[in-house]
Amino acid sequence: xxxxxxxxxxxxxxxxxxxxxxxxxxxxxxxWDGVDLLAYKEEGAAPFKAITRQVLFQxxxxxxxxxxxxxxPGGHSTFExxxxxxxxxxxxxxxxxxxxxxxxxxxxxxxxxxxxxxxHQFRANAGEPFGFLCMVNAERDKPQLPTPEELAExxxxxxxxxxxxxxx
Amino acid sequence: xxxxxxxxxxxxxxxxxxxxxxxxxxxxxxxWDGVDLLAYKEEGAAPFKAITRQVLFQxxxxxxxxxxxxxxPGGHSTFExxxxxxxxxxxxxxxxxxxxxxxxxxxxxxxxxxxxxxxHQFRANAGEPFGFLCMVNAERDKPQLPTPEELAExxxxxxxxxxxxxxx
Numbered sequence: 435x436x437x438x439x440x441x442x443x444x445x446x447x448x449x450x451x452x453x454x455x456x457x458x459x460x461x462x463x464x465x466w467d468g469v470d471l472l473a474y475k476e477e478g479a480a481p482f483k484a485i486t487r488q489v490l491f492q493x494x495x496x497x498x499x500x501x502x503x504x505x506x507p508g509g510h511s512t513f514e515x516x517x518x519x520x521x522x523x524x525x526x527x528x529x530x531x532x533x534x535x536x537x538x539x540x541x542x543x544x545x546x547x548x549x550x551x552x553x554h555q556f557r558a559n560a561g562e563p564f565g566f567l568c569m570v571n572a573e574r575d576k577p578q579l580p581t582p583e584e585l586a587e588x589x590x591x592x593x594x595x596x597x598x599x600x601x602x
Numbered sequence: 603x604x605x606x607x608x609x610x611x612x613x614x615x616x617x618x619x620x621x622x623x624x625x626x627x628x629x630x631x632x633x634w635d636g637v638d639l640l641a642y643k644e645e646g647a648a649p650f651k652a653i654t655r656q657v658l659f660q661x662x663x664x665x666x667x668x669x670x671x672x673x674x675p676g677g678h679s680t681f682e683x684x685x686x687x688x689x690x691x692x693x694x695x696x697x698x699x700x701x702x703x704x705x706x707x708x709x710x711x712x713x714x715x716x717x718x719x720x721x722h723q724f725r726a727n728a729g730e731p732f733g734f735l736c737m738v739n740a741e742r743d744k745p746q747l748p749t750p751e752e753l754a755e756x757x758x759x760x761x762x763x764x765x766x767x768x769x770x
Contacts, residue, residue: 441704442701443706443714444713446712498666521668545634545658545659547610548610549610569666
């Protein structure tokens with residue numbers, strides 16, 4: 435094991451707006467030494483767009499995990515609900531979030547709590563990358579997607595209808 | 603319960619370098635709507651200096667807590683060890699950390715893992731406020747302080763001796 439592998443410290447190794455980047459699309463986003471950049475979910479498993487996942491802490495001694503999700507402009511997480519809860523901190527940029535029947539603009543470093551069985555989604559609707567930290571129990575249930583009927587019912591809320599309309 | 607209390611979203615409400623601040627000492631640091639600014643520990647319980655604590659997520663549904671600690675320039679956390687581990691992200695500024703026998707300069711958003719029963723301390727040695735997020739199990743053991751004999755033994759490491767010398 436090398437000195438670097440042995441270390442408990444993982445340096446941040448890439449940042450937004452790095453020198454020489456000629457456009458937003460060449461922005462590498464936040465990365466950490468030794469932390470893999472992962473697909474958000476298995477492709478086709480659920481609707482999502484232009485979002486990546488990095489697992490910052492996942493250890494047998496910790497009963498939670500800390501993940502970092504980053505969306506490119508126009509990207510979004512899956513609209514879903516589950517029994518497990520999320521403790522979220524907006525980490526980069528600004529965007530829109532839906533939690534239950536509440537739709538809000540949020541910006542770093544706002545905090546968002548996702549209660550049990552509460553529909554939620556994050557959207558990078560502000561023309562900039564939008565990233566958040568998410569603390570979650572290591573043991574958790576599988577997310578549920580809305581049925582077409584549930585989605586139609588949810589869209590009876592003007593706030594939720596407007597949230598989805600903005601994205602389309 | 604008011605609309606604001608009902609919300610799952612807590613806006614960040616104060617930032618570093620606010621307009622009109624005439625010196626570093628008037629810097630309010632990071633604060634969140636509805637999150638109390640707490641003493642780091644009970645005064646006199648253990649050695650620490652110029653450090654505050656805010657509990658960002660502490661919920662019965664989450665098996666971990668997320669806290670934010672911020673040190674004024676020259677401040678430091680307690681030098682201690684315990685069975686429970688910490689998942690730390692440097693959130694603001696830069697400073698020094700000691701983890702086991704490793705002393706490193708760290709800066710936002712570096713990651714630091716504190717393994718079980720490993721001596722550790724954070725120091726705001728760079729003349730600027732230094733803050734970190736800390737994920738920890740909700741159930742945890744009481745921190746241990748070093749005995750004078752243990753401290754003398756630890757200072758046989760040149761890196762650790764230099765770490766403490768810098769602070770004095």
